[in-house]
Amino acid sequence: MHLTKIRLFDFRNFREAEVEFSGGLNVFYGDNAQGKTNLLEAIHFLCNLRPVRTTREQDLIAWDKTKAYLKGVFYTSSGPVDRELLLKAGDRKKVRECGVERHRLSELYWQIHAVFFSPDDLTLVKGRPSERRRFLDLIIARLKPQYGRYLSEYSRALFQRNRLLKDLRRNRTLITALDAWDEQLSSLGAAILRTRAAFTEKLFPLVRKYYLYFSREEREIDIRYAGSMVLADVPAESLREVFLAALRESLPRDLESGYTQVGPHRDDLQFLLGGRDLRYFGSQGQQRTLSLSLKFAERRIFFEATGVYPILLLDDALSELDVNRRRWILEGEEPCQVFVTTADLSAIPGDILKKGRVYRIRAGTVG
Ligand SMILES: Nc1ncnc2c1ncn2[C@@H]1O[C@H](COP(=O)(O)OP(=O)(O)OP(=O)(O)O)[C@@H](O)[C@H]1O
Ligand SMILES: [Mg+2]
Incomplete structure (x- = not known):
């Protein structure tokens, strides 16, 4: 093509x-x-x-x-x-x-x-977590249109829940409405988490491979999906319940801040070299190499999905x-x-x- x-x-x-x-x-x-x-x-x-x-x-x-x-x-x-x-x-x-x-x-x-790379892509590494989520979300939504729908429904439900959290400060009787939003958020959130997990399983080894190649370093980077909930060892079919429980648990904090503190909208990617986070401790060159590796991994993922680079x-x-x-x-x-x-x-x-x-x-x- x-x-x-x-x-x-x-x-x-x-x-x-x-x-x-x-x-x-x-x-x-x-x-x-x-x-x-x-x-x-x-x-x-x-x-x-x-x-x-x-x-x-x-x-x-x-x-x-x-x-x-x-x-x-x-x-x-x-x-x-x-x-x-x-x-x-x-x-x-x-x-x-x-x-x-x-x-x-x-x-x-x-x-x-098309995959675009410029020196500004350093923000993928140095920028806020939302930059890295956006990177993941855009690629996945492109490959799986269904994922884009999960994302937009999730953010609509999140918006409603956050609004309710603020209203609850004035009127506690509204608490009965919370369950419905928690149900929605947790099932959509679980679908998002599942899709991201399947995708990062393919993405991370590619990023590691390109990083090793571009950096000529002996050491591999370690990449983690840094979730706002602890999800290690949680089987895919239990994600919804775990997320629902986390929402209930974080309610006191959520009420205080007026904002939902757990969920895929708070997650991040973490890149470690020798145990240290490249976002804070990497040199400019290492950060640049990493952002280039992310883009090349994106490119390779598309190749694998469509058969063309x-x-x-x-x-x-x-x-x-x-x-x-x-x-x-x-x-x-x-x-x-x-x-x-x-x-x-x-x-x-x-x-x-x-x-x-x-x-x-x-x-x-x-x-
Ligand atoms: N919507 C627009 N309408 C008209 N001109 C615009 C618009 N947006 C940007 N420009 C102008 O287009 C010009 C060329 O911008 P561009 O970023 O493509 O330059 P460039 O050749 O890449 O330069 P550099 O080597 O500095 O990166 C700039 O002067 C910019 O201000
Ligand atoms: Mg230019």
């Missing part, structure tokens, strides 16, 4: 552009603030239907405009697939695939996926890696379409650069 062509209208600083790509390496080269990252972002948006990180979709529309349009043509195992996205100020985005408007992710061609988008990432690792990524054993941005072409080994296509990005134009 790869992107053969893209068209942009009024997307960020691109007024109008049409570009054809190589199925291998594509390099976006140019000075600062010309549009290299914006072009990667356009590709990401077409593939994954959401902006990179937490940017609001509306921010993608060129500042002086009210609409933006993107079209991509993908080469896939079932022939060409074209996908169009239309953003309009104050409206929901419209997605069309092969000319037909699609309302749900599950209606779209599922092999198309996702498109790899590397934003300013090469300067952080030594030559061997650059080589491995750009021409490695895991072939796929790669897009990289750089202000400095010498960051790419000459023989690899020769095989790729170089695009000069200047003030929202592609040369």
Whole structure:
């Protein structure tokens, strides 16, 4: 699977552009603030239907405009697939695939996926637990649409329970309503925990493998799902009861804080090297390597699920890696379409650069 062509209208600083790509390496080269990252972002948006990180979709529309349009043509195992996205100020985005408007992710061609990596992904390691939950949740929801539904129903129930906790301070008789929310939270929460457990079982060994490779360290990292409840040795079928009991137990604390303190919405991932948490004690280099390993593990998971490697988008990432690792990524054993941005072409080994296509990005134009 790869992107053969893209068209942009009024997307960020691109007024109008049409570009054809190589199925291998594509390099976006140019000075600062010309549009290299914006072009990667356009590709990401077409593939994954959401902006990179937490940017609001509306921010993608060129500042002086009210609409933006993107079209991509993908080469896939079932022939060409074209996908169009239309953003309009104050409206929901419209997605069309092969000319037909699609309302749900599950209606779209599922092999198309991109993995984006930039130095900002350090927040995956250093940032708040919500960043790591988001990383897990987005991948799982992509692979299992059902999981996305659990998540949204769970957060609705959580919102209601939290509201009730606050109301209870004024009116204790409302306590009878709590049971219903606890029931709902625990069954949805158990489904979330079960799905996450099955997923992390696949993810963690991959992260460890890539970390070992990228870091060249002798030591393996130890990765843990750091739950807000102790769940070790709890069989899957008992998760619901254990969670329900934990909710009841935490009620005094919950009432005090007005917030539900246990559950998958409080969980985290922990990365340990020699017993120490890399979030607090890792060097910048170790943290960066770890965030890169997480992204490569994501990529591999998609490969295992769909049989094709996702498109790899590397934003300013090469300067952080030594030559061997650059080589491995750009021409490695895991072939796929790669897009990289750089202000400095010498960051790419000459023989690899020769095989790729170089695009000069200047003030929202592609040369
Ligand atoms: N919605 C928008 N409309 C118009 N221009 C925008 C919009 N959003 C961002 N820009 C501008 O687009 C320009 C290019 O941004 P981009 O991040 O793509 O630069 P870059 O080439 O990646 O630069 P660098 O090498 O510094 O990372 C910036 O000047 C930015 O302010
Ligand atoms: Mg940039």
